[in-house]
Amino acid sequence: MMLRNIIFLFVIILSGCNSEKQQSDKGEEISDDWSEVLKSSRGKKVTWMMWQGDPYINKYVSSYVVPNVKEKFGIDLEVVSGQGNQIVSTLIAELEAGSSSSELDMVWINGETFYQLRQIGALHGPFLEKLPNTKFIDFSNKFINKDFQQSIDGYECPWGNVQLALIYNKDMVEEPPKSLKELKTWVKDNPGQFTLSNDFTGITLLKSWMIGLSGDPELFTGEFSEEVYSKYSDKLWDYIKEIKPYLWRQGETFPANIAQMHQLFSNGELAFTMSNNDGEVDNKILQGLFPESSRAFIFNEGTIRNSHYLGIVEGSDKKEAAAVVINYLISPEAQLHKMKPSVWGDGTVLSLNELPDSLKVAFESIEERKYAPDREEIYELALEEPAPEYMIRLFEDFRQKIIEQ
């Protein structure tokens, strides 16, 4: 009798094993009539999972976005903390559990998460053509209309546009190395003061270096090429192996994430750190986290420039309200506020030529960044994000060929 009960319970529990892809109820669709969308969104609560690792970004969202969407559209925006892997894990768990609706309504993502979420069908779309403010977005820009070489196909909305920059302390580095060759010399002359983080930002630097070492960024456009990867990743590993003994801790270990690297930089253990946001140096100095002698620069070989995006979860039952929030986030008003260095300093995805003159002037007269390089100048050195497989392979090979050696 007891055995029979236990077997019965096993069957019930294990029946969950075969329940994936059962999120059959896709919730509401987004109406083509925007006034209907606005009407039906009023009074709804939208849950947004986003990275909350920067106080300036958190403040922009909590003190500016949340009250504005409440006041203008009657939507309660609840922000929950989580980035790429947590978003993917949450949505996979929901799909496997066969939940009828998702806990999350919208997510802040970029290429590698977009790739994973498209693989499991967790993103709603296409929805971009339904948002009135997309008319201002610069979809002709290759750094906006493609995400890790994948066409966005209306499944995610561009939100901000940034470029990887290196940050140095000019009290420790009089003249920063401007090329990989100069960096090699500098690192050998100044052992223990340079490293890279073993996370998304560090791997983005490796991608930039690999493309730089190839001398031909066009090789990395389009789909993943095993031949291209093998040839130029070998060059990259040779380069890193040569400087490894002169890296921080002799290259035996690397900071686990960029926050740890920023900490090592701010307390003087490292002379360099890096950021995926070319304007971050300004707000980190304003926050008092970086010394005032910090400056950002780009290597002559260029660095990766990419956009970050907003997606609507397929299992959400508040897709229209999420669409209203996203439409507000790409409005000229919200983009202008976000671009100010004292607010966030995030690059806009809007095409200034599409804006009315008064707004165009407002964007052009945003206070200057003091410590970050000029936006126009670094744009000349911008490299496209290669396909997601390059990142997956670099991450694994960096462990096997560098960390574990």
Next chain:
Amino acid sequence: MKKKILISFFLVITVVPVLAGLIYAFLYSLGITGVISKGLTFSYWKEILYSSGFFLSLFYSLIIGAITIFISFFIAYFIYPFFINGSGKGQLIMFIPLSIPPMVWAFYHYLMFSGAGFISRLSYHLGLISNPGEFPVLVNDNFGTIVILTHVVMAFPFFTLYFIRIHNSEKIDRLTTLAKNFGASDSEVSWRVRLPIIFLKSRVLLILYLVFVAGSYEVPLLLGSQSPRMITVFTLEKMQRFDLYDKPVAYGAAFLYAIVVLIIVLFSLKRSFRTDEGRV
């Protein structure tokens, strides 16, 4: 009947969910279930069994656990006699380190022992080093130095309190007097009377604590090395990184780790029961 209901209830809330989880993880690792499942495949298991990552992490975790237990055992063994005859306030002090969460200990030790930490700064002001790079690498090092230290500061107070209980329940004071009456020296009493009793009576606890240390996550995440990685860090990295097809590998690694731990615990429990029955 009442006893059977109670046993069924116990199994339902403990064994069944764990076994169901294990079976689910196993099926996931074979590609039979999961959102990315494409049918039965052994490719994930080939990666677990043929690449060195899993076994290196497992071995490293068990070694870190064993060193922690060894150090904590002897610290506790040598200090517990000083707390036996006290007023109880001494024993109360032992509860303080136990009340601090592991993550807080880890963070505290990071601030103390990192290259730009408190001790490094102190050394700089004393003129012992001229820059943070000269400070010895203690955090994130391959030997897991501060990982071990962090676990030791939590383990030895716990062992101390446990040894006091054993000392009293096994009437070690009387056995000590008896041994001395037969002419044993203090050293002989310590090594040939007290140590075997304390060790045998705490053996299961030591094994369980070893498993706890080997399976800890927050402490090695902050203070441990990236190569080799503790088994939990290895598994979670596979689970959360950029490649969706690493997830079944993570499930397989978690399944195999659970089986290894289960074997260790069952084996030690069996040995313990045999000891209690006088069949060492």
